[in-house]
Amino acid sequence: xxxxxxxxxxxxxxxxxxxxxxxxxxxxxxxxxxxxxxxxxxxxxxxxxxxxxxxxxxxxxxxxxxxxxxxxxxxxxxxxxxxxxxxxxxxxxxxxxxxxxxxxxxxxxxxxxxxxxxxx
Numbered sequence: 001x002x003x004x005x006x007x008x009x010x011x012x013x014x015x016x017x018x019x020x021x022x023x024x025x026x027x028x029x030x031x032x033x034x035x036x037x038x039x040x041x042x043x044x045x046x047x048x049x050x051x052x053x054x055x056x057x058x059x060x061x062x063x064x065x066x067x068x069x070x071x072x073x074x075x076x077x078x079x080x081x082x083x084x085x086x087x088x089x090x091x092x093x094x095x096x097x098x099x100x101x102x103x104x105x106x107x108x109x110x111x112x113x114x115x116x117x118x119x120x
Contacts, residue, residue: 024099024100026099027095027097028098030073034073035054037098037103037119038054038103038119039054041119041120042060043060043118043119044117044120047062048060049061049062050067050117056070056071056072057069065084066083067082068082068083069081069082075093077093077094077110078095078096078105079094080093092107093108094108094109094110095109101118101119102116102118102119103117103119104116105117
């Protein structure tokens with residue numbers, strides 16, 4: 001129960017609900033473009049530091065806990081399996097958008113909540 005509460009808190013911190021903030025983001029529609037953006041860089045946000053590798057691995061830390069997983073590009077979406085500590089997160093395909101060193105990942109193929117991560 002505590003792990004679910006911690007995960008819910010983390011997701012609450014990540015979620016930005018203002019639709020107007022979407023202005024200026026450009027969709028990333030193919031794998032090659034996505035790889036060119038993430039290769040050799042980290043995705044960061046307060047309390048989060050992730051490496052998304054071109055070979056499909058995801059590693060990092062979020063709020064002191066390990067994050068592991070894998071990803072694939074499917075039908076124009078970033079589809080990932082993730083675990084936050086020992087807690088598996090639900091498989092999800094996400095719309096990816098870019099703007100000035102930031103990648104926005106929007107769950108449920110662009111219909112869900114989103115998180116902005118800075119490329120470093």
